[in-house]
Amino acid sequence: MNQRHPVTIQARAAELRERIEQANYRYHVLDDPEITDADYDRLMRELEALEAEHPELATDDSPTRRVGARASGGFAEVRHALPMLSLGNAFEQEGDGDRERFREVAEFERRIEQTLDRREPVFSVEPKLDGLAISLRYEGGAFVQGATRGDGETGEDVTANLRTVAAIPLRLRGSGWPRVLEVRGEVIMLHKDFEAFNARARASGEKTLANPRNGAAGSLRQLDAAITKKRKLSFFAYAIGVVEGGEMPPTHSQTLQKLREWGFPVSPEVGTARGFGGLIAYYRRIGEKRDKLPYDIDGVVYKLDDYAGQQEMGFVSRAPRWAIAHKFPAQEQTTTVEAIEIQIGRTGAATPVARLAPVQVAGVTVTNATLHNADQVARLDVRVGDTVIVRRAGDVIPEVVRVMSEQRPSHTKPWSMPTHCPVCGSALLREEGEAAWRCSGGLICAAQRKEALIHFAARRAMDIDGLGERFVDALVDFGYVHTPADLYRLTLDDFLEMKRRADERDGTTPETVKQGKVATKWAENLIEGIEASKHTTLPRFLFALGIMHIGESTAKTLAAWLGRLEFVRTTPEPVLQVLPDIGGEVARSIAGFFAQEGNQKVVDDLLASGIVFSDEAEPSPKLRGKLSLDVLLDMAKVSKLGPKSTKQLAQHYTNLQQLVRAGQAQWVTAGVPSAAAINLEACLADEANLVPLREAEAAMQRLLDAIPSSAGASTAPLEGLTVVLTGTLATLGRDEAKDRLEALGAKVSGSVSKKTSFVVAGEAAGSKLDKAQELGVEVWDEARLLALLAMHEGKA
Numbered sequence: 026m027n028q029r030h031p032v033t034i035q036a037r038a039a040e041l042r043e044r045i046e047q048a049n050y051r052y053h054v055l056d057d058p059e060i061t062d063a064d065y066d067r068l069m070r071e072l073e074a075l076e077a078e079h080p081e082l083a084t085d086d087s088p089t090r091r092v093g094a095r096a097s098g099g100f101a102e103v104r105h106a107l108p109m110l111s112l113g114n115a116f117e118q119e120g121d122g123d124r125e126r127f128r129e130v131a132e133f134e135r136r137i138e139q140t141l142d143r144r145e146p147v148f149s150v151e152p153k154l155d156g157l158a159i160s161l162r163y164e165g166g167a168f169v170q171g172a173t174r175g176d177g178e179t180g181e182d183v184t185a186n187l188r189t190v191a192a193i194p195l196r197l198r199g200s201g202w203p204r205v206l207e208v209r210g211e212v213i214m215l216h217k218d219f220e221a222f223n224a225r226a227r228a229s230g231e232k233t234l235a236n237p238r239n240g241a242a243g244s245l246r247q248l249d250a251a252i253t254k255k256r257k258l259s260f261f262a263y264a265i266g267v268v269e270g271g272e273m274p275p276t277h278s279q280t281l282q283k284l285r286e287w288g289f290p291v292s293p294e295v296g297t298a299r300g301f302g303g304l305i306a307y308y309r310r311i312g313e314k315r316d317k318l319p320y321d322i323d324g325v326v327y328k329l330d331d332y333a334g335q336q337e338m339g340f341v342s343r344a345p346r347w348a349i350a351h352k353f354p355a356q357e358q359t360t361t362v363e364a365i366e367i368q369i370g371r372t373g374a375a376t377p378v379a380r381l382a383p384v385q386v387a388g389v390t391v392t393n394a395t396l397h398n399a400d401q402v403a404r405l406d407v408r409v410g411d412t413v414i415v416r417r418a419g420d421v422i423p424e425v426v427r428v429m430s431e432q433r434p435s436h437t438k439p440w441s442m443p444t445h446c447p448v449c450g451s452a453l454l455r456e457e458g459e460a461a462w463r464c465s466g467g468l469i470c471a472a473q474r475k476e477a478l479i480h481f482a483a484r485r486a487m488d489i490d491g492l493g494e495r496f497v498d499a500l501v502d503f504g505y506v507h508t509p510a511d512l513y514r515l516t517l518d519d520f521l522e523m524k525r526r527a528d529e530r531d532g533t534t535p536e537t538v539k540q541g542k543v544a545t546k547w548a549e550n551l552i553e554g555i556e557a558s559k560h561t562t563l564p565r566f567l568f569a570l571g572i573m574h575i576g577e578s579t580a581k582t583l584a585a586w587l588g589r590l591e592f593v594r595t596t597p598e599p600v601l602q603v604l605p606d607i608g609g610e611v612a613r614s615i616a617g618f619f620a621q622e623g624n625q626k627v628v629d630d631l632l633a634s635g636i637v638f639s640d641e642a643e644p645s646p647k648l649r650g651k652l653s654l655d656v657l658l659d660m661a662k663v664s665k666l667g668p669k670s671t672k673q674l675a676q677h678y679t680n681l682q683q684l685v686r687a688g689q690a691q692w693v694t695a696g697v698p699s700a701a702a703i704n705l706e707a708c709l710a711d712e713a714n715l716v717p718l719r720e721a722e723a724a725m726q727r728l729l730d731a732i733p734s735s736a737g738a739s740t741a742p743l744e745g746l747t748v749v750l751t752g753t754l755a756t757l758g759r760d761e762a763k764d765r766l767e768a769l770g771a772k773v774s775g776s777v778s779k780k781t782s783f784v785v786a787g788e789a790a791g792s793k794l795d796k797a798q799e800l801g802v803e804v805w806d807e808a809r810l811l812a813l814l815a816m817h818e819g820k821a
């Protein structure tokens with residue numbers, strides 16, 4: 026630096042000042058910093074060094090001489106009778122031995138020893154809470170005013186907001202307090218409140234808080250106190266300001282004790298220490314605890330304990346000489362994103378993860394950081410190549426909190442969620458309105474293996490006694506089990522060996538050997554439990570497969586309507602969709618699951634291992650009313666062919682074959698608009714479209730054929746349906762409709778009840794329609810009835 030030309034040095038000082046001013050403004054006024062504290066501290070240190078070396082460069086308004094920034098947030102101003110100062114900083118440096126590595130602390134302590142001519146003075150030692158400094162004024166024991174530090178001289182009146190902070194006493198407890206008392210301390214946001222706030226923000230697509238300090242400062246400086254209240258802030262006292270009409274103890278540590286008695290929270294980590302050695306021991310002790318503390322700290326603070334000594338030491342421009350902040354490695358650092366990958370969690374949740382250029386964060390090398398979900402990536406607009414700020418605090422996974430967009434290289438591309446699971450290749454799906462994408466691979470996804478097995482064995486699924494999480498971990502980790510089907514192949518010896526290896530790995534004393542005899546009872550029981558699970562029910566089995574979106578109730582619906590596993594496995598998506606409470610997403614998930622080759626194999630293996638269902642039955646007769654050509658066409662989403670046209674077509678044609686043979690001209694006469702007919706022509710001419718339609722139709726037919734009927738399926742295909750007619754049926758008339766329904770075996774009833782299969786409502790339908798809606802009975806229009814009749818009369 027000495028070699029630098031003075032003009033260059035001057036220019037550098039000016040540049041540093043400008044960058045620091047800008048950072049101060051973002052940090053203190055906007056509560057939205059754009060650089061990390063570590064980067065800020067580096068700029069500040071460089072400027073301090075420059076000014077120390079070239080005192081002529083130092084200006085009175087240099088940021089090295091001032092505290093914080095004068096805020097302009099729309100709050101009234103409060104002048105501090107006693108200024109609220111900053112603290113000098115000490116950082117760990119390279120070197121041998123503590124006196125070298127903590128040189129600045131050693132100098133700080135030695136200076137006090139020399140000035141006061143005292144060996145090993147006593148210090149109050151405290152965590153340096155990372156929040157926002159405030160001053161609270163009490164008169165006659167009542168809280169009357171609260172203010173931020175601002176520039177140290179003048180702060181903002183945030184009394185109304187501070188009243189919402191539960192930890193701040195509105196009246197002092199006990200007795201003996203001075204008539205006027207100013208208590209100073211830090212408003213902070215606890216990790217749990219910060220995480221909860223961000224989790225909610227991420228789920229609802231709102232902006233997240235970058236870190237708890239920002240959360241605390243931003244929340245406290247809200248103009249609407251109701252918002253502050255919702256943010257859940259906390260407070261710790263660590264000093265006093267003005268005292269009038271009363272006495273305080275002669276030392277700082279005793280003062281903190283008094284504050285505790287009067288109802289202020291004081292950090293339980295606060296204590297006293299003697300001399301340099303005591304300070305460093307405290308620094309190390311808190312450093313080890315740092316990750317477990319419920320709040321962020323950025324260092325520890327050492328304060329000469331007795332006030333007389335403090336008085337003698339005095340102040341420099343912006344900080345006392347009797348105190349210093351000893352900083353820990355920073356919790357936020359800047360680095361670059363080398364890749365964005367997808368990680369599949371135990372439950373299949375797909376989390377985007379940033380692969381980073383390695384960086385030290387709070388003493389640990391970080392190479393990955395979570396991006397939480399696709400929405401969060403979009404909101405932050407994180408791209409490969411970006412410079413980002415990563416944060417690691419407590420035991421929370423490191424996360425990317427901000428992109429330095431000014432530093433973005435050219436030719437970066439916005440990131441988008443991949444369509445398939447990187448582990449198993451299954452589709453990634455997301456439920457409407459949900460932030461998380463999931464791998465639909467279930468059983469075949471190695472990432473989800475353990476969770477799939479635990480779910481499979483659960484009491485409400487296959488109910489395998491004794492197969493707990495620890496055994497599942499071991500079975501998977503040691504390669505005994507890849508899919509649930511493998512469970513049924515395991516022998517007693519396998520289990521004993523697995524247990525031995527698990528004990529060895531966990532360092533637990535094997536319980537398997539007792540009094541020289543190998544204990545095998547537990548393994549015999551487990552094998553028995555696995556054996557017993559083979560006799561199960563279809564809904565339990567379907568639930569156990571862990572198909573996405575299939576809970577117990579959907580599993581029951583599938584079993585009740587489709588009867589056999591065989592039908593659940595082969596029924597195509599459009600047909601599944603007509604079942605109650607099964608929407609498009611659920612149908613896609615079921616059909617997708619059974620279409621996967623890997624899943625098919627697992628299900629086949631399970632059946633081959635002897636699983637039987639006590640409750641398989643024929644498909645429900647109610648399906649007859651649900652399945653017809655219009656359902657198929659509607660669901661196949663033939664372009665531009667509205668639901669009305671599909672029903673009209675279904676009135677005339679009972680199956681796909683007929684429809685394919687007929688042509689445009691006939692469709693138009695059947696009431697389909699010509700534009701739609703042209704589209705249909707194109708659609709049906711394409712074999713690629715026809716294959717799934719034919720398959721769906723065949724599956725539909727297999728289901729219908731499987732429904733037993735006492736009078737024979739061909740003559741009474743609608744047996745089991747109870748239909749109610751209401752209103753005017755324009756084409757058919759009520760009588761004809763009744764005759765034709767009855768001819769196919771349906772029962773036509775005059776009143777609506779829970780047993781009614783569906784109500785056909787024509788023009789001017791009255792109370793029966795209301796009743797149907799009240800009971801949740803399906804309501805059809807005449808076209809849909811015509812489609813049903815056409816389909817079954819064609820058969821008869």
Ligand SMILES: NC(=O)c1ccc[n+]([C@@H]2O[C@H](COP(=O)([O-])OP(=O)(O)OC[C@H]3O[C@@H](n4cnc5c(N)ncnc54)[C@H](O)[C@@H]3O)[C@@H](O)[C@H]2O)c1
Pocket residue numbers: 048049051052053058059060061062063065066092093110111112114151152153154155156157158159174211263264326350
């Ligand atoms: N990222 C940015 O852009 C940016 C900008 C400006 C400042 N900053 C951060 O702020 C720091 C400078 O701010 P500062 O002047 O407030 O100094 P400081 O935060 O380093 O130290 C003084 C403050 O420490 C706090 N404190 C916490 N526990 C305490 C305790 N037990 N006793 C006394 N005080 C305690 C008080 O709020 C006090 O005002 C920088 O080192 C940097 O970390 C960051």
Ligand SMILES: [Zn+2]
Pocket residue numbers: 369446447448449450451464465466467470471472
């Ligand atoms: Zn997968």
